[in-house]
Amino acid sequence: MLLKYLGTIMPAQELENKVVDIAWSPNNLKLAVASSDRTIYLFDENGVKRDKFSTKPVDVKFGKKSYMIKGIVFSPESTKIAVGQTDCIVYVYKIGEDWGDKKVICNKFRQSSAVTCLIWPVEAKEGPIIIGLADGKVRAALVKSQKAQTLYTSDAMTIALASNIRGNGFISSHADGSIIRYYITENDGAEPSGRVCVHGVPAYALAWSQSHILAAGCDKRLTVYDSYGKPVKIFDYSRDPEEREITVACCSPSGQSIAVGSWDKIRILDWTPRRSVWEETNVRTLPNFYTITALAWRRDGSKLVVGGLCGGVEQFETILRRTVVRGSHEVAYVGPSQVVIRPLNDSSQRSIVVRSQTGLEIEDVRVLGRRDNNVVARTARTLLIGDIELGLISEIPWENRSGSGEKFFFEYPVVCLIFYSGELTIVEYGQNEALGSVRTEAVNPHVVSVRVNERPSIGGIDNKKLAYLLDPRTVRVIDLLTGATISVIVHDARIDWLELSETGHRLLSRDKRGRLWLSNDTGGR
Missing domain, CATH: 2.40.10 (Thrombin, subunit H)
Structure with missing residues (x-):
């Protein structure tokens, strides 16, 4: 994974002004930055500041500076922001769809102790906000019913939360080193909920990729666990005299890259599907940036935003390679199994993310159709077909390794016809099984x-x-x-x-x- 510097979003100050948390909206159009001054700053997709608003304490009589923000997260529809605070409350602010819309509190969730972290799984449209508390509880808050419930209780403070790629489960790390897994919805064939392992130190840096869990902390070691809690890889930096504690980690949307932040440094770990191993592929040094306190990966996987101890926020482009197809579309490979296709001639048309649900490496991408509106991508065992305007992608099993002989027809608005070796296959956009197949x-x-x-x-x-x-x-x-x-x-x-x-x-x-x-x-x- 390459890191290309794009620019500064917020300049660093000459004093401590910690960036508490950073969040990208699921629709990729808004970026929110929470600072230790209890203000949330809003930026557009290009990193231009468009708005800001101040948060509120649970009780004004204790003073406007009687609390700290511990985490922010966008709602799945990108119109709300949940804010977790140390004064034992989670506020949900409705920010609207347009810049300048009035910011109003639409939900309040009081907690039994200080909020330490929170996430809002994107894939669960009506799903809950997951809240970690200082007393070890992990709770779920439902915005629609305005009710909250305790999912489980640990013996030590909750210090980090991380969702899986599908958004139907999450893991929590606690001050005693425990890492606990929990599924929000039923997941057939998945590992059971419960304690996965006990890390050697409190895991402040926590990430859950497609099939592995990464944990790291003050011992300067990155440990990768499998789904059963067995260590499969350890990256040991404890002998490096310039290395300090590892503070934060963030998984890419594809689940095949993990960004890890420490002192003046970002590391990128990439999953190699062909070798089935995690490798350190990039180390970016940021002189005088000091401790990296927040990381956020854009939902299409094309950008990584980094926040530091002195309030600086920097933006990087994260790609493996980039090509131009038919002179009309740019294809950016943001991971082995994920690409972002952006139209070059029509600025009003949004980009589309093509991702293999099987985790296989995408080997070839073509843009087809009369209006260059359809995409065909190929992996070793599957075929991905989609409509760029509709934003719908299908992935079906396909064993033609040569990649030749197929004829694709895109005359129908919602289906694609594939003729190959005396067989006609009909694929409905957005469905991962062929609609039908006949000889x-x-x-x-x-x-x-x-x-x-x-x-x-x-x-x-x-x-x-x-x-x-x-x-x-x-x-x-x-x-x-x-x-x-x-x-x-x-x-x-x-x-x-x-x-x-x-x-x-x-x-x-x-x-x-x-x-x-x-x-x-x-x-x-």
Whole structure:
């Protein structure tokens, strides 16, 4: 992973003004920085300051400086910010969608002791805010119901929280070295909730990648544990006289890179899928930056923001390599299994993130379609297909290692047709299983018709049908949901064009003799 310096977001001061926490909004458009002056500063995606607001104590009679901010986090829809404070409360501020919108407190969650850390898992749209407390409790606060409950209690103070990549679970580290795992939702096949391991020192730097847990603290050692709590790799910096305690860690959105902060230094650890090992791939020294106190990775994996002890905030671009495809799109490889595709000719069109859910390395990316609006990416065992405008990506199993012979058709708004080796595969954007697959020798899209929910049905029932050629004179219409045959229509001449009606109840076909046939779903015509 390369770190390219982009610029200073907030300049450092000549005195201590600790950056307490940094948070990127899930939609990648806003950056929030919490400082020890109890103010939250808001920046746009380019690091330009656009707004700020001051936080409030739980009780004014104790003074406006009677508390400290311990953590901030954006809501999944990017319109709220949760703020954890040492005066035993979590405030949720509604900041709105536009810059300058009035900041109002919409939720208050009182706690039994001081808040030490908090996270808000992004993938769980209606999920809770996870709060760590000084008395060892880990609690869940539900914004919708405005209620909170204790998930579990430890014997020592909670010092760090980290969510997994899917957002359905998290881990907590405590002052006695304990690292505890907890799943918010049911996860079939996952490891059970409970204590994973006991780290040698309190793990202030904590990260949960795809299948490993990283923990580090004042002993200057980075330990990588597997899902069962067994150490699989140790990076020992204790013999380096210039090294100091490791203070913070942050996992990339793909789960294949981890940024670790210490004194005047950022380290990048990368997961190598082909070798199945963690390696230190980059060390960036920041002279006179002092202790790194906060790290935040942008949700698309393209930027890393670093905060320090004296209030300085710096921004870095995090990429492996960058290419331009068809002269219209920039492809930035931000991890082995994740790329960001950004249109070059249309500034209004947002970038799209293509990530392999299997963790396999993306080997090739192509932009296709008449309007350069579709993307096809390939890994060793899967194929990723998506629509850039819709922002939907599908990943299906695919064993064609040569990467040649397929024909892709993107004429339909919600599905892609793939012809390969005498087989037609239909992929619906956003679904990680093929919608259907049939055998046919016809590779002409004019003799294939797909209808997927093009006209709303009564009761909202899915309507997904396919018409294709069994042979040059025979049309088969099937239900893609069940795979059942709806009708088989035989002609006395070769068919060169066909199309289903919006609901799939009628079929219009043309033969080589110039005759146009209209058939219903029972085969009558």
